[in-house]
Amino acid sequence: MIRITGGRVYDPANGINGEVRDLxxxxxxxxxxxxxxxxxDATGMIVFPGGVDVHTHVAxxxxxxxxxxxxxxxxxxxxxxRTKTRRSGLGGMAPTTFATGYLYAGMGWTTVNEAAVPVLxxxxxxxELADIPIVDKTTLTLxxxxxxxxxxxxxxxxxxxxxxxxxxxxxxxxxxxxxxxxGGVAAWKxxxxxxxLTSPIExxxxxxxxxxVTQLAQICEDLGLPHPIHLHCNNLGAPGNISTTIDTLKHLxxxxxxxxxxxxxxxxGDDWDTMCSExxxxxDYFNAHxxxxxxxxxxxxxDTVTITADGPWQHLLYxxxxxxxxxxxxxxxxxxxxxxxxxxxxxxxxxxxxxxxxELLLLIQDPWQVFLSTDHPNGGCFWRYPEIIKLLMCADxxxxxxxQLPDKIKGKIRLAEIDREYTLYEIATSMSAGPAxxxxxxxxxxxxxxxDADVVIYEEDEDVERMFGHPRYVxxxxxxxxxxxxxxxxPEGREFLIKPACDPGIDDFMRPLFEECYTMSFENYPVELxxxxxxxxxxxxxxxxx
Amino acid sequence: MSLQVIDNAxxxxxxxxxxxxxxxxxxxxxxxxxxxxxxxxxxxxxxTVEHKYPDALIxxxxxxxxxxxxxxxxxxxxxxxxxxxxxxxxxxxxQKECAALADQLGGLLDSHxxx
Amino acid sequence: xxxxxSCTLGExxxxxxxxxxWGGNPAECHPRHFTKYTLMQKSKFLPRGRxxxxxxxxxxxxxxxxxxxxxxxxxxxxKDFELITILRALxxxxxxxxxxxxxxxxxREVLDDLVQRMKSAKFGCMFFGMGxxxxxxxxxxxxxxxxxxxxxxxxxxxxxMPMRGHGNxxxxxxxxxxxxxxxFGITFNRGYPRYNPGxxxxxxxxxxxxxxxxxxxxxxPGGTMPQPAIDxxxxxxxxxxxxxxxxxxxxxxxxxxxxxxxxxAPGTAxxxxxxxxxxxxxxxxxxxxxxxxxxxxxxxxxxxxxWLPDGSxxxxxxxxx
Numbered sequence: 013m014i015r016i017t018g019g020r021v022y023d024p025a026n027g028i029n030g031e032v033r034d035l036x037x038x039x040x041x042x043x044x045x046x047x048x049x050x051x052x053d054a055t056g057m058i059v060f061p062g063g064v065d066v067h068t069h070v071a072x073x074x075x076x077x078x079x080x081x082x083x084x085x086x087x088x089x090x091x092x093x094r095t096k097t098r099r100s101g102l103g104g105m106a107p108t109t110f111a112t113g114y115l116y117a118g119m120g121w122t123t124v125n126e127a128a129v130p131v132l133x134x135x136x137x138x139x140e141l142a143d144i145p146i147v148d149k150t151t152l153t154l155x156x157x158x159x160x161x162x163x164x165x166x167x168x169x170x171x172x173x174x175x176x177x178x179x180x181x182x183x184x185x186x187x188x189x190x191x192x193x194x195g196g197v198a199a200w201k202x203x204x205x206x207x208x209l210t211s212p213i214e215x216x217x218x219x220x221x222x223x224x225v226t227q228l229a230q231i232c233e234d235l236g237l238p239h240p241i242h243l244h245c246n247n248l249g250a251p252g253n254i255s256t257t258i259d260t261l262k263h264l265x266x267x268x269x270x271x272x273x274x275x276x277x278x279x280x281g282d283d284w285d286t287m288c289s290e291x292x293x294x295x296d297y298f299n300a301h302x303x304x305x306x307x308x309x310x311x312x313x314x315d316t317v318t319i320t321a322d323g324p325w326q327h328l329l330y331x332x333x334x335x336x337x338x339x340x341x342x343x344x345x346x347x348x349x350x351x352x353x354x355x356x357x358x359x360x361x362x363x364x365x366x367x368x369x370x371e372l373l374l375l376i377q378d379p380w381q382v383f384l385s386t387d388h389p390n391g392g393c394f395w396r397y398p399e400i401i402k403l404l405m406c407a408d409x410x411x412x413x414x415x416q417l418p419d420k421i422k423g424k425i426r427l428a429e430i431d432r433e434y435t436l437y438e439i440a441t442s443m444s445a446g447p448a449x450x451x452x453x454x455x456x457x458x459x460x461x462x463x464d465a466d467v468v469i470y471e472e473d474e475d476v477e478r479m480f481g482h483p484r485y486v487x488x489x490x491x492x493x494x495x496x497x498x499x500x501x502x503p504e505g506r507e508f509l510i511k512p513a514c515d516p517g518i519d520d521f522m523r524p525l526f527e528e529c530y531t532m533s534f535e536n537y538p539v540e541l542x543x544x545x546x547x548x549x550x551x552x553x554x555x556x557x558x
Numbered sequence: 559m560s561l562q563v564i565d566n567a568x569x570x571x572x573x574x575x576x577x578x579x580x581x582x583x584x585x586x587x588x589x590x591x592x593x594x595x596x597x598x599x600x601x602x603x604x605x606t607v608e609h610k611y612p613d614a615l616i617x618x619x620x621x622x623x624x625x626x627x628x629x630x631x632x633x634x635x636x637x638x639x640x641x642x643x644x645x646x647x648x649x650x651x652x653q654k655e656c657a658a659l660a661d662q663l664g665g666l667l668d669s670h671x672x673x
Numbered sequence: 674x675x676x677x678x679s680c681t682l683g684e685x686x687x688x689x690x691x692x693x694x695w696g697g698n699p700a701e702c703h704p705r706h707f708t709k710y711t712l713m714q715k716s717k718f719l720p721r722g723r724x725x726x727x728x729x730x731x732x733x734x735x736x737x738x739x740x741x742x743x744x745x746x747x748x749x750x751x752k753d754f755e756l757i758t759i760l761r762a763l764x765x766x767x768x769x770x771x772x773x774x775x776x777x778x779x780x781r782e783v784l785d786d787l788v789q790r791m792k793s794a795k796f797g798c799m800f801f802g803m804g805x806x807x808x809x810x811x812x813x814x815x816x817x818x819x820x821x822x823x824x825x826x827x828x829x830x831x832x833x834m835p836m837r838g839h840g841n842x843x844x845x846x847x848x849x850x851x852x853x854x855x856x857f858g859i860t861f862n863r864g865y866p867r868y869n870p871g872x873x874x875x876x877x878x879x880x881x882x883x884x885x886x887x888x889x890x891x892x893x894p895g896g897t898m899p900q901p902a903i904d905x906x907x908x909x910x911x912x913x914x915x916x917x918x919x920x921x922x923x924x925x926x927x928x929x930x931x932x933x934x935x936x937x938a939p940g941t942a943x944x945x946x947x948x949x950x951x952x953x954x955x956x957x958x959x960x961x962x963x964x965x966x967x968x969x970x971x972x973x974x975x976x977x978x979x980w981l982p983d984g985s986x987x988x989x990x991x992x993x994x
Contacts, residue, residue: 073947076850076851079854079855081677083854083868086854091863092865092987093985094664094861094864094981095979096983100661100861100866101866102865104854107854132948133948133949135941135951136847136949139650139848139851143851202795203829203830330676331827335675336676337678337823338678338679339676339677339680341680341684342681343681343686344683350676351676528716530683531683532948533565535566536568566953567935568935569935570934570942572839572840573703573836573838573839573840573945574709574945575942575950576705576709587956595704602936605916607959611930613929613930613960614928614929614930615922616927623966626927627966627970630888630970631970631973636886637884639884639885641879641886643890643892644890644891644894645890645892646845646892647841647892647934648840648890648914649844649940649941649952649962649963649964650841650942650949651940651941652891652964652967653841653848656890657848657853658967659888659974661853662974663974663980664981665886666859666860666861666875666878667853667857668857669842669857670838670842670892671842671845671857672857672874
């Protein structure tokens with residue numbers, strides 16, 4: 013039992029904007045009142061719901077590949093020393109699992125969505141997630157290049173495709189669907205890509221990326237997934253890709269959708285020399301379509317390692333940089349690529365990317381639509397979120413930072429003309445309430461009675477980056493996990509998953525197709541439910557769980 | 559007595575980790591390993607549940623499991639630079655415990671890969 | 674140079690029309706590799722199976738695997754790195770001297786043909802074994818071959834994969850990476866993981882006599898390591914967990930018999946391409962599992978005083994946030 017008194021509370025989901033209120037919690041949830049227990053005096057402090065990361069890469073084959081490729085970074089980065097009760101770990105570009113939990117909780121984030129999981133290695137992902145302490149987790153299954161599913165769409169078998177998707181979600185014990193470069197990764201299996209939404213994909217006669225986008229979005233709707241299609245559009249990172257992105261959004265029109273890391277999809281120009289920000293166009297679209305959400309995928313200058321299921325893009329990045337290149341194609345399902353990368357303010361392309369992420373966060377008017385993310389670790393590491401918050405809240409600081417960009421940036425970005433500053437209420441929306449709502453997690457991202465008692469308490473500080481980087485208290489499930497910069501407790505987190513309704517005959521349909529292209533036994537493929545530590549079921553919309 | 563059957567069992571002898579093996583077994587041993595290669599068949603058929611070895615040995619003499627565990631903990635705890643090594647022929651679940659052991663001891667952790 | 678361009682084995686089964694085994698002998702060491710994953714499988718892209726694939730074996734001697742190959746290239750022992758480097762030059766149409774080629778034991782004609790085949794493949798895959806990674810050049814050989822595979826992607830789809838050997842060594846690699854950031858050769862002696870093969874790798878540690886106790890599980894260094902390493906294991910308290918009383922057990926202070934994984938112990942094992950698979954043990958062993966015993970040892974140590982004083986800070990040279 014804990015009571016937090018005297019704090020200025022920001023709870024956008026309940027319309028509470030800086031009111032001084034008490035919060036009571038018991039048994040992991042907020043309650044009306046408590047008798048006894050600890051009282052935390054938060055007088056003069058700021059109280060937020062715990063942060064929710066809608067799009068990050070923290071566990072599984074891809075980030076673990078990145079860890080293997082960056083030992084030089086581990087050696088120089090922040091170390092978490094072993095204590096009697098707490099495992100050691102390393103921070104940096106690709107933190108170890110234990111450190112991932114410490115770092116997220118350390119800045120007040122209590123729920124994370126691992127956004128890209130192949131089913132074939134989902135068992136591995138869940139093993140890693142179980143080793144990430146403190147935070148709660150969800151996972152999304154990669155689906156837009158799954159050839160068994162694509163074959164159904166190619167043949168016009170929508171209903172079958174829907175059943176296949178439902179089967180895969182349950183096999184992976186995941187929370188929803190991620191679509192990465194629809195069709196493009198399947199083409200990468202032959203060394204190709206898919207750039208045009210309306211051109212047939214390599215190896216298919218009719219199927220186009222556009223069809224995959226609309227049908228998969230519809231499948232997510234029809235299955236009633238709590239989180240809509242989570243889409244990484246075609247043509248990531250390419251100059252002039254804004255037309256692809258807008259075209260994709262038009263394909264989606266009328267359906268719910270979450271567009272991942274929109275910064276990487278908002279460029280004009282014809283080549284690297286002429287590349288410029290087209291964020292205004294993209295922001296206008298979002299402003300006119302309140303039903304879709306996005307996360308920024310903001311870029312911060314410095315070293316990182318890029319990891320994505322977008323294999324062809326990573327091959328290009330390797331050719332551009334000449335740095336290490338990791339690639340892992342996963343049979344029938346997807347690919348993944350790893351390239352270490354340094355974003356430099358002196359590099360015109362990087363400067364455009366840096367500005368574009370911030371522009372989207374500032375030009376999309378409603379913070380319920382655009383969420384804080386760096387597409388960790390792609391645009392920068394998640395533990396650098398406080399830097400972004402400062403850039404959003406302090407227009408003067410942005411102007412200061414703009415001065416380090418090359419002169420040639422003029423005319424390529426809009427950031428200098430934007431004077432909007434985020435309020436605390438808007439930050440709370442973008443880092444917690446908004447992503448929780450987009451993920452369909454009613455007990456996250458708010459401080460209402462009955463919700464999960466995940467709270468972050470900041471000591472007010474003129475230096476916003478310091479304030480958000482060093483919360484005074486973090487509570488997870490009603491337990492104090494961080495206090496005065498020290499890790500107090502490292503409870504195990506929970507994993508949320510769904511079981512979409514599925515035709516029982518689908519097993520018989522899947523088996524022969526599966527055996528044709530996979531190399532493991534059909535029976536051994538689905539992740540056993542008992543392997544998920546602290547599994548918690550979420551309901552699909554409009555359906556009751558079986 | 560008729561044999562029991564497990565389908566799609568997993569062979570961990572080599573890096574192929576074939577998971578389509580059909581095992582025919584009774585209470586003491588595996589009699590048949592269908593689909594397994596010559597190496598896998600030997601692997602499955604040569605292990606039985608016979609109590610062939612003592613539960614534990616301390617300095618070469620038979621000892622109880624509890625005594626062996628306690629002595630192991632004491633020897634490792636007393637050491638300044640203990641080494642945890644191997645982990646090829648064991649499960650990931652045991653490997654995780656080994657990493658926890660090296661972490662707790664402040665020791666060395668290494669696998670066959672370094673050979 | 675660096676990285677790894679790879680795939681899971683199902684991709685090879687489905688697509689690879691050009692397969693190279695380099696310094697490995699799957700016919701005898703991974704007997705089902707050909708039939709289950711690579712050569713013999715038919716797929717929608719390679720409907721005639723073996724007939725639609727070309728297999729090249731590169732090795733220093735003609736092993737049983739040569740019978741399965743279309744082309745056998747006998748490289749001179751210790752010249753793998755040179756041969757790979759020459760191939761990297763030839764695919765880019767760079768000049769290579771006749772002497773350099775002759776030094777590898779092969780001819781220009783053979784290598785030109787190989788390069789032409791590599792480039793005209795739709796999907797090439799190179800598997801490499803201990804004959805490459807454990808001989809002169811060692812990890813440099815592996816790195817060179819991985820680079821060749823990466824560079825081939827300028828012409829066509831190409832991947833490479835190590836033929837990981839024994840049991841679940843891949844699982845150990847994968848797990849250590851997520852828990853410590855590093856795949857092997859780790860020390861926690863500052864309270865957090867650090868990595869330096871050559872310094873913290875076991876043979877080096879033992880030969881130098883650096884460790885003062887050893888916990889050996891799922892391995893038998895007493896039967897496989899150089900004598901000076903074994904001698905040190907004899908000098909220090911050694912603890913062994915194994916389903917058998919091994920060579921190492923015989924020189925150890927403590928041996929504990931455990932249930933063999935996949936036969937009487939449940940859990941997970943990783944395939945050479947890092948695909949995790951569940952174990953389905955049919956038998957009930959009279960012995961406990963490794964997992965149980967190591968957990969008990971961990972608990973017993975947890976009950977003793979902790980070696981680091983409270984409030985210890987990481988000893989970093991530079992503290993980057």
